[in-house]
Amino acid sequence: MNKMAAFLVIVIATMSFCLGLTMQSRAQQKSFAGVIPFSTTSDRIGFFDQTTGRVYIYDNNINNCLFIGQIRGLGQTIQPAAGK
16 A cells, blocks of 8 residues: 555545544534434334433324323333323
8 A cells, every 4th residue: 555545544534533523513412412213113213312211203204203202111101291
């Protein structure tokens, strides 16, 4: 590997690392840290907020929030959130 190729590999690796840090900090600024996405068997998309214990279920286009639930404890049923 010549010097130019090695330099390009180092530059690309450094830029990828910086981009990853930037994306992570933006998510934390918008309070999306601790949010875990998941999908259901009926092609719906869900998000679990670890900090609040809330579950958000969206339609398959992610346009409409169909359900907001609250987890009180593991093994218990998910209760509909107040006001929804």
